[in-house]
Amino acid sequence: MRISVFGIGYVGAVTAACLCKDGHHVVAVDVNDVKVNEINDGLAPIAEPGLAPLIAEAVASGQLRATDRSEEAVHTTELSIICVGTPSRLNGSLDTRYVLKVAEEIGTAIAAKTERHHVVMRSTILPGTMVESVIPALECAAGGVAGRDFGVAYYPEFLRESTSIADYYDPGTIVFGKLDEDTITKLRSLVARIGVEPIVVDMTTAEAVKYTNNAWHALKVSFANEIGNVCKGSRIDGHEVMRILCSDKRLNISPAYLMPGFAFGGSCLPKDLRALRYKARTIDVATPVLDAAMTANEIQLDRAFHMVASTGARRLGLLGLSF
Ligand SMILES: NC(=O)c1ccc[n+]([C@@H]2O[C@H](COP(=O)([O-])OP(=O)(O)OC[C@H]3O[C@@H](n4cnc5c(N)ncnc54)[C@H](O)[C@@H]3O)[C@@H](O)[C@H]2O)c1
Structure with missing residues (x-):
């Protein structure tokens, strides 16, 4: 493909280097002349293991x-992939300019082109x-009309800097946000070599998946650090604790507890979270992630109460009384 x-x-x-490695022809576009010249001189514009030879x-x-x-x-290719930056503005909002x-x-460029063109977004952009x-x-x-006169899709990127080429060929998942079928068919052919079956959803869901992934990764890092801090303050090896936690693939590193729904409760989670936070306070260790888990749970209970109360119903049936 071009x-x-x-x-x-x-x-x-x-993306450009890996597409070429897979046999495609790529025209890379940038407003930065230095990067354009570097590519044309056969040089990698960024430092990334394995990129320079490709x-x-x-x-x-x-x-x-x-x-x-x-x-x-655009005129010399059939599909354009957008990978420009989407930085934060000073107030934290996303700069999509x-x-x-x-x-x-x-x-x-599409307006002046007779053949059908496809546009694929890879930059990280908020749902909607x-x-x-x-x-x-x-x-x-x-x-013209997207989907009818030209193709459009959203294809979020999950690579990690420093292992990006390995990540490109061994992704945890591939997600396509769909508008029209023929752009998805083109994308399927681009990733066919990778051997991972793409998950095709609507574009807004694909955008949400990207943010959810990154929020999840950030939460995992801060959780592990917080547990490490509590363990260190108690002279326990936090690495060993987290290693054992990760060895449980049934309840810990698994889909368990990862479905949106009702608050946690029962005889253990609230009590044990309270005790762990109290213990951390006694050794001067802050636990903002655990604190937030308790606050989030109270908010979830309030939401549920208001959802029920706002119906105005006076007689309620409860399905499921395990706790
Ligand atoms: N870096 C990562 O690890 C990573 C991983 C996944 C997703 N993303 C997302 O991918 C997107 C790109 O990230 P990046 O790290 O590659 O950004 P980057 O800042 O390294 O590169 C963006 C490039 O876009 C160019 N550009 C800006 N305006 C342009 C224009 N009008 N025409 C052509 N080129 C233009 C810039 O000159 C720059 O070279 C972002 O949305 C980012 O959030 C990044």
Whole structure:
């Protein structure tokens, strides 16, 4: 396939190199001349194990080149992948100006193209951004309807810096956010070599999956650190404790307790969380993650109460009385 990759940052450089390794032809697009020149000189624009030889080989074989001209890139390819940055603004909100600018550029190029084009978003964007902002920007510039006149999909990236090439070929999961069937068919052919069956959902769900993944990873790191701190303060080996926790694949590293629903309760979890937090206070260790778990649980109980109370019903039936 002939593919244009917009944004030669971490994600774009790795994506472009791996696509070339898989036999595709890639035009990499960036507004940064230094990165464009580096690619055209066969050099990797970022330091990442294994990337430099892939870029050198792809440029030498004529499969990879870079440009700052988006229109030419769209016209010489059949599918564009957007990998530009989506940084935080000072107030924490997501700055989508680069993805919207690129969507507008690609849309303008599509307007002047006769063959069908496909646009795939890989940048991390909040749920609803494709439907509410990116697709309208593409349609406005292209003068057409997404899904009918050109293809669109959202394909979140889960790579980790420093192991990104290995992650590209061995992903935990592949998720496609779908608008039209033929863009999904193109994406399926791109990942066929990887051997992981993609999960196809609507675009907003795919956007939500990316944020949920990252929030989960952040929560895991902070939980492990907090347990490590409590253990250290009690002269216990926190590494061993967490290693044993992770060895339980039935209740701990498993889907158990990971379904949205009602609050936790029963005779153990609230009592034991309270005691662990009290113990941590006595050794001057802060436990914001455990504290938040208790607060979140109280809020969940309140939500449930208000959901019931707001029905106005006076006679209630309870299904399930295990606790
Ligand atoms: N870095 C990671 O590990 C990682 C992993 C998964 C997802 N992501 C997400 O992928 C996206 C890209 O991340 P990154 O780390 O590769 O970003 P980056 O900042 O390293 O690179 C972004 C590139 O986009 C270019 N760019 C900006 N505007 C452009 C335009 N109009 N046309 C062409 N190029 C333009 C910039 O010059 C830059 O080279 C972000 O949304 C990020 O959240 C990153």
